[in-house]
Amino acid sequence: MTMKKRSESAETYELKTWRDFPPMNISMGTMLHNMTGSWRFIKPIYEDKVPACQNACPAGNDIEGWIKLVQKGEYDKAYWHLKREQPFPAILGRICFRFCEASCNRAHLDDFVGINELERFVGDRVELSTPHPDVPEYNGKKLAVIGSGPAGMSAAYYGRLLGFRVTMFEMLPEMGGILRVGIPAYRLPREVVAEEFKGLKNMGIELMPNTSVGKDITLNELRDDYDYIFLATGVHESAKLDLKGEDESDLIMSGLGMLKKVALGEDVDLGKRVAVIGGGNTAIDAARTSVRLGSKVIVIYRRSETEMPAHPAEVEEAREEGVEFRFLAAPENIEINNDGNIERLVCCKMELGPPDESGRRRPVKKEGALFEVETDSILTAIGEIPAFDYLKGIVKTENRVVEVNEGMQVKTADEGGAKIFAGGDIIDMPHTVVHAVAAGKKASIVMDCDRKGTDFSEVFKKIAIGDGRALSFSKYMGWAPVNPVSQNNEKVVDSEKIVYDYFIKASQVDKKVVNADARRGSFDAYGKTFDEDQAQKEAARCMHCGRCTECDNCLIFCPDVSVLVRGEGQFGYAIDYDYCKGCGICFTECPRNAITMIAEEISIQVDDLQ
Amino acid sequence: MQKTFDIPRELMTGEDLAQPGMLSCQGCGASLAMKLALKGLGERTVIAVPACCWTIIIGVYPYSTLKVPVVHVLFETAAVSASGIRAGLDMRGEEDVVVMAWAGDGGTFDIGIQSLSGVAERNDDILYVCYDNEAYMNTGIQRSGATPMGAWTTTTPSGAVKQEKKKDIEKIMLAHEIPYVATASVAYPDDMIKKFKKARTIKGTKFIHLLSPCPPGWRIDPAMSIKITRMATQAKVFPIYEVENGKYKINVYPEKKIPLKEYFKTQGRFRQMSEDLVKAAQERADRSWESLIRMDGEA
Numbered sequence: 035m036t037m038k039k040r041s042e043s044a045e046t047y048e049l050k051t052w053r054d055f056p057p058m059n060i061s062m063g064t065m066l067h068n069m070t071g072s073w074r075f076i077k078p079i080y081e082d083k084v085p086a087c088q089n090a091c092p093a094g095n096d097i098e099g100w101i102k103l104v105q106k107g108e109y110d111k112a113y114w115h116l117k118r119e120q121p122f123p124a125i126l127g128r129i130c131f132r133f134c135e136a137s138c139n140r141a142h143l144d145d146f147v148g149i150n151e152l153e154r155f156v157g158d159r160v161e162l163s164t165p166h167p168d169v170p171e172y173n174g175k176k177l178a179v180i181g182s183g184p185a186g187m188s189a190a191y192y193g194r195l196l197g198f199r200v201t202m203f204e205m206l207p208e209m210g211g212i213l214r215v216g217i218p219a220y221r222l223p224r225e226v227v228a229e230e231f232k233g234l235k236n237m238g239i240e241l242m243p244n245t246s247v248g249k250d251i252t253l254n255e256l257r258d259d260y261d262y263i264f265l266a267t268g269v270h271e272s273a274k275l276d277l278k279g280e281d282e283s284d285l286i287m288s289g290l291g292m293l294k295k296v297a298l299g300e301d302v303d304l305g306k307r308v309a310v311i312g313g314g315n316t317a318i319d320a321a322r323t324s325v326r327l328g329s330k331v332i333v334i335y336r337r338s339e340t341e342m343p344a345h346p347a348e349v350e351e352a353r354e355e356g357v358e359f360r361f362l363a364a365p366e367n368i369e370i371n372n373d374g375n376i377e378r379l380v381c382c383k384m385e386l387g388p389p390d391e392s393g394r395r396r397p398v399k400k401e402g403a404l405f406e407v408e409t410d411s412i413l414t415a416i417g418e419i420p421a422f423d424y425l426k427g428i429v430k431t432e433n434r435v436v437e438v439n440e441g442m443q444v445k446t447a448d449e450g451g452a453k454i455f456a457g458g459d460i461i462d463m464p465h466t467v468v469h470a471v472a473a474g475k476k477a478s479i480v481m482d483c484d485r486k487g488t489d490f491s492e493v494f495k496k497i498a499i500g501d502g503r504a505l506s507f508s509k510y511m512g513w514a515p516v517n518p519v520s521q522n523n524e525k526v527v528d529s530e531k532i533v534y535d536y537f538i539k540a541s542q543v544d545k546k547v548v549n550a551d552a553r554r555g556s557f558d559a560y561g562k563t564f565d566e567d568q569a570q571k572e573a574a575r576c577m578h579c580g581r582c583t584e585c586d587n588c589l590i591f592c593p594d595v596s597v598l599v600r601g602e603g604q605f606g607y608a609i610d611y612d613y614c615k616g617c618g619i620c621f622t623e624c625p626r627n628a629i630t631m632i633a634e635e636i637s638i639q640v641d642d643l644q
Numbered sequence: 645m646q647k648t649f650d651i652p653r654e655l656m657t658g659e660d661l662a663q664p665g666m667l668s669c670q671g672c673g674a675s676l677a678m679k680l681a682l683k684g685l686g687e688r689t690v691i692a693v694p695a696c697c698w699t700i701i702i703g704v705y706p707y708s709t710l711k712v713p714v715v716h717v718l719f720e721t722a723a724v725s726a727s728g729i730r731a732g733l734d735m736r737g738e739e740d741v742v743v744m745a746w747a748g749d750g751g752t753f754d755i756g757i758q759s760l761s762g763v764a765e766r767n768d769d770i771l772y773v774c775y776d777n778e779a780y781m782n783t784g785i786q787r788s789g790a791t792p793m794g795a796w797t798t799t800t801p802s803g804a805v806k807q808e809k810k811k812d813i814e815k816i817m818l819a820h821e822i823p824y825v826a827t828a829s830v831a832y833p834d835d836m837i838k839k840f841k842k843a844r845t846i847k848g849t850k851f852i853h854l855l856s857p858c859p860p861g862w863r864i865d866p867a868m869s870i871k872i873t874r875m876a877t878q879a880k881v882f883p884i885y886e887v888e889n890g891k892y893k894i895n896v897y898p899e900k901k902i903p904l905k906e907y908f909k910t911q912g913r914f915r916q917m918s919e920d921l922v923k924a925a926q927e928r929a930d931r932s933w934e935s936l937i938r939m940d941g942e943a
Contacts, residue, residue: 040664049706061708065665068703073670535874535900536648585648589656590833591870593676595664599657613664617671617859618867631867 041069041612070594074616074634078588080606081630082517083525083580084500087134087149092464092472094504095120097134097149099516100156101576102583104569113160114167115516116153118508120471121191122184124162124226127154128559129217131345131466139529139579144539148572151545155564163232166195173197175485177478178260178452180247183211184467185458186266187230188474190239192507196482198262200239205246208298211268212459213467215297216290216316218323219557224297248424257428257451262481265425265436265444265456266474269418269465270294275311279368285376286368289320289415296323304329305410309379311335311365312415313342318349320413321357325554331357332407336364336384336397354550362386362397366404368412379407420460429454435462441480441490442473453484472504479510500526517581518605519628527580527627536587536625543572582606582628588620649834655683661711668701671866673856673873675701676830677775678710678746681854684840685771687712688741690729694722694756696748697782697858698775722747724759727768742771742844749776749790753811764820764849771843771850774813777858785861792881793925794908794917796863805916809928813853818887822849826886829855831874835884835895846888855882863912872910879907880933881925885940892939904929 045063048054056062087097096119103112116123130150138146177193179186182204190200208214210227235241247253247267256263272288280286289310295302308324310317313335321331333352335342338361342349353359362384369377383403386395422431429436429444436456438444444454457473459465479497483490494502497509506523508515515521548560564572588607589597596614597607609620621629661682668675674697682689691714693699699716703709717725726745733741747756752774760772779797780786787797789811800806817825824846828836836854843850855876857869864872876882877898884896904926908914917925 044665047706055706060706061714062706063708064663064711065667065703065707065709066663067707068665068667070665533871535878538899586651586653586656587649590649590651590680591676593668593672593679594666595660595662595679599653601657610664615670617869618865619671619676619870622867623870 039612040066040610069612070615071610071612074611074614075636076616076618076631077611077614077634078609078616078618078620078629078631080519080582080609080628081522081525082515082519082582082628083522083527083630085579085581086137086139086526086528087147087579089500089503089526090133090137091120092133092466092469092504093120093475094472094499094506095134096506096508096515098576098578098581101147101149101152101573102516102578102581104152104156104573105576109156109159112156116156117166118513119475119504119506120468121188122157122230122471123153124157125184125213125222125230126468126471127151127157128226129222130468133468139527139532140537140575140577142529142532143534143537143577145542147575147577148542148545151543151564152569152572155569158563162226162229163236165233165236165238169194169237170197172199173485175199175261175481176201176259177262177264177481178203178256179264179266180253180256181211181266181268181458182209182231182241182243183266183268183458183470184213185268185470185474186211186264187234188471189264189266189455189457189478190234190474191237192475192478193262193264193481194234194237194239195507195511196478198478198481201260202234202239202241203245203247203251204241204243205249206298207244209241209243211266215294216319218293218319218326219297220322220326220553220559221319223559253424253428254451257454260452262484263452263454264474264477265429265454265460266458266470267420267424267460269420269459271419271421272316272414273417273419275365275414275416277365277368279370282370283374283376285374285411287411287413289316289413290418292413293319293323296327302327304413306330307409308332308411308413309334309407309409310413310415312417313337313344314415314417315344315348316418317413317415318344318352320415322352322355324413325352325355325357326557329410332360332409333357334360334363334365334381334407336362337386337394338362341386341394351550351553355554356550360407363405364397364399365412376409376412379409379412380404381407418459418465422460436460437462440494441483442477443480453481455481475507476505479505479507497523499523519582522630525580525630531627532577532579533623533625536585537577540575542575543568577626579626580628581626583626585625587623587625588629591619591623593617593619651683651834651837655837659687659711661687661689663709663711665703666701666709667703668697669858669860669866671857671859671869672697672701673777673830673858673869674698674748674775677836677854677856680830680833680836681744681746681773681840682710682712684837685742685744685844690715690733690741690743692717692722692726692729692743692745694725694745694747694751695719695782696746696751696775697777698746698748700782719751720755721759722751722756723763723770723772726770726772727763727766730768730770743769744771744773746773746775748780748782749774749778750780750786750788752776753789753813757816761816761820764817764822764851767822767848769847769849771840771852773852773854775854775856777856777861778810779858779861781858781861794914794921796913796916797861802916807921812932814851814887817851818890820849821890822851823847823889824850824886825853826851827853827855827882827884829873829877829882829884830857831855831870831877832884832896839886861913863915864910868910872907875902875907875910878902879904879929881907881929883933883936885936892936892941894936894940
């Protein structure tokens with residue numbers, strides 16, 4: 035601190051006899067010589083913490099940080115700041131499962147902050163093809179990324195930022211994996227994905243579409259050519275219903291397969307009525323895509339709505355578009371007639387039993403409670419399974435997943451060649467895009483640790499965010515945070531630490547979603563990106579949990595005039611520990627818990643007291 | 645969206661007329677009250693302080709934490725001494741100087757009330773501030789006329805907590821028909837500073853009743869003092885309003901309203917309060933809040 039110490043200007047006088055006092059009752063100076071700081075046994079320090087949203091994000095997105103930059107109108111900076119922890123704002127800003135919003139502390143006041151919409155706004159402000167400004171020189175190591183879905187994209191992006199020479203292999207003619215052929219265009223426009231890949235290419239990442247590992251090139255060949263391999267081939271086949279007649283008709287198809295066909299522009303004829311089996315995001319995507327193809331859709335799910343893995347907002351929108359839901363029901367029998375058409379789909383009513391290993395209540399058949407559903411085609415979306423043929427003899431797979439260690443590394447049958455890592459839907463973790471992005475980030479950090487010969491588990495301890503679910507790439511790179519104050523990456527600020535008295539209610543900015551009738555007939559993206567005004571309004575709702583905003587509360591409330599503004603363009607405040615009595619008012623009145631009280635080191639010896 | 649206090653940064657970073665080194669306890673509401681009051685009044689201020697916490701807080705003679713003149717006066721004479729200082733300043737032509745009597749609740753509600761009443765009757769041009777910590781805290785927490793019903797003090801000890809209600813000092817002052825009577829709280833600093841700024845511009849006797857927390861006397865954690873003071877307003881037991889020339893205006897309509905019981909629970913001094921007293925206190929608070937709302941905006 036460059037500020038002049040106030041205690042240095044303290045005046046004291048020798049006052050031994052009455053003559054030393056002033057001739058009349060006037061004071062001779064201030065009490066600055068009375069350093070009340072010695073009374074203190076706990077002291078306040080300014081310390082930024084982890085907001086609940088960032089803690090909930092599997093990728094550890096520094097949401098508060100970039101929202102602060104949005105509020106300042108520094109959109110470019112916000113974009114690059116966002117991309118530090120989550121490289122694809124324009125994509126995730128549209129389709130993320132938004133764990134952040136579900137844990138937003140603002141929900142205890144009025145409603146969560148529309149983080150996803152803001153992320154989309156930030157992503158759309160900048161040309162996605164702009165390469166990262168600080169792409170480093172190659173570090174001499176080569177990384178092959180197999181699969182170009184979100185996990186692969188993330189591994190390639192971070193790998194390149196760490197200096198690897200990266201090649202991405204994709205078996206389809208279009209890059210993007212599930213983002214391109216799984217998620218329908220009305221949710222994620224094709225151009226956005228294509229532009230992101232331009233950005234990756236401009237960073238110096240080599241893209242190899244139409245290259246199937248296992249057919250065009252073998253994994254062992256890649257192992258010889260590269261130093262590191264990241265497997266991110268995802269899941270592209272639907273699990274079977276295990277019913278008689280399932281394979282007898284072309285009108286019973288996998289939801290994912292149908293989505294892929296539509297995405298690649300192939301003809302799909304589903305007939306007038308479609309039954310979708312399943313309750314996950316694929317089921318909803320398949321249902322809403324079928325609506326757009328002109329069919330009437332019913333979704334059949336074996337549990338109740340509360341257990342549905344699909345995002346509630348998606349379910350709501352599907353309903354608006356006319357999708358019907360039949361909960362607590364499962365297909366029992368499919369009868370195919372001689373023309374290959376579906377004669378009838380027989381379902382059985384279910385009821386919920388005790389919870390299973392996933393924590394959700396297990397559906398149990400109600401014996402004899404059968405009913406029929408009239409349908410022309412059936413789409414199955416009861417879970418996806420990966421294809422692991424290309425791994426045979428090299429990597430062991432079990433229960434449809436590739437086993438990885440804490441550092442995302444895969445055990446191989448033999449030593450030698452590239453070290454293999456895996457991420458995304460092929461490993462045992464939740465199947466969301468943001469989890470895949472997190473996996474890619476984690477794997478590239480471990481590869482870099484391996485290259486440098488450092489122990490990744492030690493590194494993880496230093497760069498873990500909050501509960502340790504996510505890793506901070508910024509911290510790994512030593513990039514400065516938005517607030518130039520000390521950061522505590524362990525402490526999470528949940529709603530109990532927020533002083534809600536200091537916030538006024540303000541409802542979410544209306545997203546102005548296109549009405550359901552207009553949505554039904556079109557694959558165009560619905561809902562517009564926020565304009566600047568809307569974004570500013572929504573950003574202003576952020577409570578900046580755990581991060582100083584220079585709101586002046588500590589300065590105003592200090593009874594001992596011991597909080598000082600740093601001034602001279604410096605951020606934040608300084609505490610004058612010469613006088614701070616450690617009352618803790620600044621700590622309790624900080625609206626957002628950006629101050630921490632710590633125990634004072636007691637240095638008094640017993641001898642001093644005698 | 646944040647409700648930041650409407651206090652300009654320059655005011656808070658400007659010269660501190662209250663300097664650190666104060667001999668107040670941790671989390672003292674009175675220190676904070678003085679700091680904020682002087683932010684509102686500025687340096688052309690003279691203060692008369694009778695026996696109260698501030699006699700001590702200010703420091704040991706010949707030193708003073710305040711950078712404005714302070715006259716220490718006898719316990720019962722805060723108002724009338726301020727009047728005398730006013731007369732002297734007027735004779736010297738220093739009419740821009742504001743004279744503030746700064747007394748505790750004991751010196752206002754009990755010991756100083758006759759001289760205060762006299763000053764108000766004559767409508768002498770002073771600002772009288774009662775920083776109310778609801779007991780004689782400086783001498784060791786004795787009951788005063790401002791101590792609320794149900795509170796423990798050393799003279800209303802365990803088993804015999806105060807049964808009488810707090811004096812309604814605003815009504816007493818309003819009966820004198822002085823131009824300005826206001827309540828303020830350190831938990832609402834922007835409102836408080838505004839009131840001091842306003843009082844500076846009004847001629848005649850001004851009376852500001854400040855709620856000022858006392859961690860040792862209220863038996864609370866110093867860190868919680870502002871939060872609990874804010875709760876007093878949220879529980880409507882200390883409503884924040886002003887009466888200018890007889891016209892009432894409620895300045896703070898608390899967004900969050902809490903039952904008085906919650907407020908009592910936060911403080912050790914109310915630990916022995918019986919359910920009956922809590923009920924009586926709640927009824928009284930509701931009644932006075934309703935009558936305040938009825939008078940809001942009325943001349």
